[in-house]
Amino acid sequence: MTELVDRWAGAEWRAEAQAWIGVVLDSYGLKQNGPTEQPPFKFWSTQLVVPTDHGKLWFKENNPGQFSEALVVSTMAELVPEHVVMPLAVEPERGWMLSPDHGATLATLKSTDYSLWSRVVSDFADLQLQLIPHEEKLFQAGLFTLDPASAANRVENQLKMHAMMPADHPIHLGPEAIASITAELPEISAAADALASVGIPLTLEHNDLHHNNAFIPGTSTEPLKFFDFADSFRAHPLSSMMVPLNVMMEEWRAPANDPRIRRVMNAYLEHWTQYAPIGELRLMLEPAMCFARLNRYASWMRLLQQADERNLRRYGPRMLDKLRNLLTPLGVF
Numbered sequence: 001m002t003e004l005v006d007r008w009a010g011a012e013w014r015a016e017a018q019a020w021i022g023v024v025l026d027s028y029g030l031k032q033n034g035p036t037e038q039p040p041f042k043f044w045s046t047q048l049v050v051p052t053d054h055g056k057l058w059f060k061e062n063n064p065g066q067f068s069e070a071l072v073v074s075t076m077a078e079l080v081p082e083h084v085v086m087p088l089a090v091e092p093e094r095g096w097m098l099s100p101d102h103g104a105t106l107a108t109l110k111s112t113d114y115s116l117w118s119r120v121v122s123d124f125a126d127l128q129l130q131l132i133p134h135e136e137k138l139f140q141a142g143l144f145t146l147d148p149a150s151a152a153n154r155v156e157n158q159l160k161m162h163a164m165m166p167a168d169h170p171i172h173l174g175p176e177a178i179a180s181i182t183a184e185l186p187e188i189s190a191a192a193d194a195l196a197s198v199g200i201p202l203t204l205e206h207n208d209l210h211h212n213n214a215f216i217p218g219t220s221t222e223p224l225k226f227f228d229f230a231d232s233f234r235a236h237p238l239s240s241m242m243v244p245l246n247v248m249m250e251e252w253r254a255p256a257n258d259p260r261i262r263r264v265m266n267a268y269l270e271h272w273t274q275y276a277p278i279g280e281l282r283l284m285l286e287p288a289m290c291f292a293r294l295n296r297y298a299s300w301m302r303l304l305q306q307a308d309e310r311n312l313r314r315y316g317p318r319m320l321d322k323l324r325n326l327l328t329p330l331g332v333f
Contacts, residue, residue, distance in 0.1 A: 003308040004063060008046040014038070017096070021050055021059055024089040024098050030054055043311045044303050045230060056101040057088065065302035066230040067095030068142030073229055075141040076204070079134050082223040083127040085215075092142075102225060107212035112252065114260035118267035120214055121244055123224040125271035128203045128237045138204065138234060145234040146298055147202060148192035148291045152185045155294070155323070158301075162320070170316030171304070177324065184327055191287035191327075195236055198276045198284055205240050207231035207295050210247045231299040235291065238284055241268060242292035245330060256330040265332055282333040290326050297322035 007013050018036060025032060034051035036059075041047065044066065048059040062069050070090035074097075077086035087099045106116060131138065139145070146154075159181060162173035173181075206213070208231045214224045248254065248261050269281040276284075300319035304312055 004043050004306060005041070005308070008038075008041060008061070017048060017059060017061065020091060020096060021048070021057075021098060025050075025052065028088060043307055050098070058099050058101060060095075060097045060099070062095040062230050063303050063306050064095065065304075065306055066299075067092065068144075069230040069232075070095050070097040071141040072138065072143050072232065073097065073227075075137055076131070076229070079137065080127050080130050083123065083130075083225055085225050085227060099227075102215040102227075104216050105212045106214045106216055106224075107210070109216070114248075114263055116211065117244060117248060117264045120209070120211055120224065121241065121264055121268035122271060123214075124206065124209055124226060124240065125237070125268055126223070127226065128205075128240070129271065132201050132203045135202075135234065143204070143232065143234050145202065146205075146291070146295055148195055148236055151192055151291060151294055152189045155181065155188060155326070156185060158297075158323070162323075170313045171320060173320065173323075177320075181323055181326070187327055188290060191290045194287045195238070195284055195291075198280065200237060200272055200275045200284075202234050203237050204229075205233050205235035205237060205292075205295060207233060207235075207240070207243070207292075207299055209240050209243050231296075233295055233298065235295055236288055237272070238269075238281075238288035239292035239295055241265065241285065242289050242296075245289075245332065256332045261332065285332050286329055289328075289330055293322040293326050293328075 021036070022032070031053045032050060033053050037049045039047055039049065044063045046061055050057040050059060070087070071092045073084060074087055074090050077084040085099050085102055087097045090097045106120065109116065159173065159178050162171055163178050165172035167174070206226070206229065208228060213228045214226050217224055244264070245256060245261065248264065249256060252258065252260065254261060265285065266278065269278050272281055297319055300315060300322070304316060304319060307315065
């Protein structure tokens with residue numbers, strides 16, 4: 001198979017995508033009024049910018065491991081339209097999606113005010129809560145479930161796969177690493193039990209939630225609209241806080257227990273107090289981070305199945321780091 005990056009850079013793929021875009025524009029009575037542009041891309045997805053007489057549109061094709069995003073986003077836009085942009089059209093068989101432009105993202109504000117992050121996590125909690133009753137619709141759209149209850153078994157099975165890889169393979173794990181992670185399986189099960197004891201249902205876990213995946217709203221009271229759900233799973237909702245934590249720590253050069261970060265985490269947890277007091281919810285953040293790392297691992301795994309040798313060697317170690325650090329404490333509270 002032609003490598004993804006070569007295919008996406010080729011004239012044949014570009015012509016196929018442009019033809020589909022043309023059909024969609026015709027169906028809406030839109031006219032393209034400028035050349036289609038392709039921003040720089042990685043092996044996990046590519047985009048095309050399409051200027052029209054009614055504004056800019058964005059075309060996206062994912063790595064085959066994440067084709068489901070198109071249909072998942074379309075379904076979510078029907079269920080929570082205030083929080084997700086409705087695509088003009090999707091082609092699930094090829095992971096294609098054409099969406100209207102909604103302007104700049106919150107990251108472009110370059111704000112260091114913790115209240116911006118509080119807004120991001122609060123609005124995303126609202127999205128998660130609204131999607132809890134819609135498990136079947138999201139499953140039919142292709143959203144996979146990663147239940148913490150089965151995580152220890154999944155890790156054990158994945159370790160067997162990594163151990164069987166040739167010693168020089170980018171995702172091979174040697175006996176010492178296998179033994180170290182295997183020894184953590186009881187703690188992984190205990191973390192799952194702790195989360196289950198609180199009773200928060202599984203729902204959409206963004207798995208890459210940050211301020212560059214949320215649009216600047218039109219007004220101060222308008223709900224935030226989120227995008228880039230390619231890494232998403234149906235999983236424990238609190239796991240969605242790992243990426244915001246890491247981004248805040250990096251941008252602010254602050255530890256996880258920085259007072260601003262604590263305020264952001266409290267703003268998120270307050271949305272879940274129907275299940276447990278906030279003090280108990282704070283204790284659940286650490287076990288949730290174990291499964292957040294496992295969710296990131298699972299996302300990399302489905303991407304790397306389609307990767308060329310260069311990208312496999314570049315990103316394979318990053319994926320394995322998630323397994324090696326499943327139980328690394330963050331120390332938020």
